[in-house]
Amino acid sequence: MTDDYLARIGNLIRTSRQHRGLTQGQLAEALGTSQSAVNRMERGQQNLSLEMIARIGEALDSEIVSLGYAGPMHLRVEGGRRLSGSIDVRTSKNACVALLCASLLTTGRTTLRRVARIEEVYRILEVLSSIGVKARWTNDGRDLELTPPAELRLDAMDVAAARRTRSVLMLLGPLMHRAERFRIPYAGGCDLGTRTVLPHLTALRRFGLEVTATEGSYHARVEPGISPARAIVLTERGDTVTENALLAAARNDGVTVIRNASPNYMVQDLCFFLEQLGVKVEGIGTTTLTVHGLPEITCDVDYSPAEDPVEAMSLLAAAVVTSSELEIRRVPVEFMEIELAVLEGMGLDYDRGPEYPAHNGRTRLVDLTVRPSKLTAPADSIHPMPFPGINIDHIPFFAVIAASAHGTTLIHDWVYDNRAIYLTELTRLGADVKLLDPHRVLVQGPTVRWRATEMMCPPALRPAVVTLLGMLAAEGTSVLRNVYVINRGYEDLAERLNSLGARIETFRDI
Ligand SMILES: CC(=O)N[C@H]1[C@@H](OP(=O)(O)OP(=O)(O)OC[C@H]2O[C@@H](n3ccc(=O)[nH]c3=O)[C@H](O)[C@@H]2O)O[C@H](CO)[C@@H](O)[C@@H]1O
Numbered sequence: 407m408t409d410d411y412l413a414r415i416g417n418l419i420r421t422s423r424q425h426r427g428l429t430q431g432q433l434a435e436a437l438g439t440s441q442s443a444v445n446r447m448e449r450g451q452q453n454l455s456l457e458m459i460a461r462i463g464e465a466l467d468s469e470i471v472s473l474g475y476a477g478p479m480h481l482r483v484e485g486g487r488r489l490s491g492s493i494d495v496r497t498s499k500n501a502c503v504a505l506l507c508a509s510l511l512t513t514g515r516t517t518l519r520r521v522a523r524i525e526e527v528y529r530i531l532e533v534l535s536s537i538g539v540k541a542r543w544t545n546d547g548r549d550l551e552l553t554p555p556a557e558l559r560l561d562a563m564d565v566a567a568a569r570r571t572r573s574v575l576m577l578l579g580p581l582m583h584r585a586e587r588f589r590i591p592y593a594g595g596c597d598l599g600t601r602t603v604l605p606h607l608t609a610l611r612r613f614g615l616e617v618t619a620t621e622g623s624y625h626a627r628v629e630p631g632i633s634p635a636r637a638i639v640l641t642e643r644g645d646t647v648t649e650n651a652l653l654a655a656a657r658n659d660g661v662t663v664i665r666n667a668s669p670n671y672m673v674q675d676l677c678f679f680l681e682q683l684g685v686k687v688e689g690i691g692t693t694t695l696t697v698h699g700l701p702e703i704t705c706d707v708d709y710s711p712a713e714d715p716v717e718a719m720s721l722l723a724a725a726v727v728t729s730s731e732l733e734i735r736r737v738p739v740e741f742m743e744i745e746l747a748v749l750e751g752m753g754l755d756y757d758r759g760p761e762y763p764a765h766n767g768r769t770r771l772v773d774l775t776v777r778p779s780k781l782t783a784p785a786d787s788i789h790p791m792p793f794p795g796i797n798i799d800h801i802p803f804f805a806v807i808a809a810s811a812h813g814t815t816l817i818h819d820w821v822y823d824n825r826a827i828y829l830t831e832l833t834r835l836g837a838d839v840k841l842l843d844p845h846r847v848l849v850q851g852p853t854v855r856w857r858a859t860e861m862m863c864p865p866a867l868r869p870a871v872v873t874l875l876g877m878l879a880a881e882g883t884s885v886l887r888n889v890y891v892i893n894r895g896y897e898d899l900a901e902r903l904n905s906l907g908a909r910i911e912t913f914r915d916i
């Protein structure tokens with residue numbers, strides 16, 4: 407190894423460590439070495455064995471420091487084990503990504519507390535860093551501090567990172583206050599079939615934004631001084647479109663009314679954040695939002711996003727499929743109420759503790775204790791509705807729960823073209839799931855025997871997690887390959903399930 411090579415590896419270790427929010431001392435502890443050794447490594451003054459490089463890669467969960475080609479991450483699951491104990495729900499991917507985009511509304515510093523450390527957040531952070539925002543993990547890597555530059559470098563946007571997420575679309579709303587022309591790559595996200603961006607463009611046009619889509623990018627041009635003269639009526643009650651309209655309205659000089667708005671959890675988090683910025687929002691939690699915009703926002707802001715209902719639903723499903731008793735703490739109950747009512751009807755044995763407020767002081771939380779139950783299939787189909795209905799992202803979890811219930815359950819995902827199709831992957835684990843058409847599956851339960859298997863992760867977040875849950879139920883060793891999509895939305899899921907008694911090992915191709 408030449409000294410130059412050592413210095414380059416040292417730099418990579420430092421960047422990756424800082425990205426993970428670890429101190430040199432914390433990394434040293436994870437590696438079983440001293441802080442001064444880590445310091446020497448980072449300065450390129452320490453010879454590194456191959457074993458040490460591999461351990462650093464593991465400690466930083468980083469594809470940067472690796473042996474040769476660092477391949478995708480896989481999970482090896484030893485299933486058939488009961489889970490037990492308590493687990494706290496973490497903050498949501500969907501609110502965190504919106505709030506990261508919203509940080510561009512103020513010229514001041516944004517502090518977001520207990521941000522989910524997930525790939526989707528990392529992608530947006532890469533995009534924000536590339537355009538000049540300073541991002542720093544503080545408080546032992548729990549909180550995130552974002553400081554925008556005086557001038558954004560929009561031409562330097564990290565296109566590769568931006569393309570891997572759909573959330574980047576939510577930069578349209580804030581950026582239109584900062585630049586008259588800019589470009590955003592086509593949005594990615596879960597492969598769920600066609601997901602239109604038209605409602606976003608229609609809503610933002612009312613604020614003077616014109617977008618042409620060519621060569622893989624949206625080219626945005628803003629005509630200054632345009633404000634919606636009458637209420638914006640969204641053509642669909644989508645979550646991110648509502649957020650984009652809110653982001654545009656927040657710095658619109660005047661009052662904007664948004665009708666057919668989504669009242670869903672991530673939208674509520676964004677509204678609470680806007681209030682912290684001094685933007686008055688009336689109608690939070692309803693389908694009509696009235697926003698009193700501020701043309702300039704310069705204050706610092708400190709906000710705690712709420713807990714993730716979809717993670718709560720995922721953990722609940724984990725308890726059901728493994729016939730376990732689990733305490734799931736910090737469940738945002740308003741966004742689980744209908745799900746719980748349906749599950750109660752199916753025979754779920756659970757307790758719900760008293761309500762208490764989330765750190766944002768607004769979202770209502772409860773602790774749930776879920777016990778092994780004899781479930782029966784619901785008489786009516788399980789289908790999503792805009793909030794307050796069953797959350798679309800909870801539908802896949804009902805499939806795996808239905809596979810544990812007696813009888814036939816019809817799951818009707820009318821929204822996404824492709825998501826129901828991935829649920830048939832559960833048949834490879836022994837469940838009886840029949841595809842009736844691209845939107846409907848019929849689940850016949852209970853699954854007589856979950857079977858361990860090796861398979862690729864479906865390219866959609868929730869079906870991927872559902873597959874993992876099936877593997878937890880199946881006795882023997884299963885392998886789930888290429889789990890980036892799970893890491894997009896869940897923080898340390900394998901480790902956290904292991905803390906409840908699961909046995910999941912993470913490994914990578916070298
Ligand atoms: C970052 C984020 O917050 N992502 C969430 C957000 O994505 P997002 O807001 O991007 O959702 P989309 O715009 O893709 O909408 C989802 C699908 O629902 C359809 N649609 C939506 C609303 C409606 O009233 N009518 C209708 O038909 C859309 O055409 C699309 O096919 O909302 C989705 C639907 O809740 C969730 O799955 C995603 O997890």
Ligand SMILES: C=C(OP(=O)(O)O)C(=O)O
Nearest residue numbers: 572595596799867868895
């Ligand atoms: C569909 C989802 O995410 P995204 O909108 O990021 O693709 C999801 O969270 O299940």
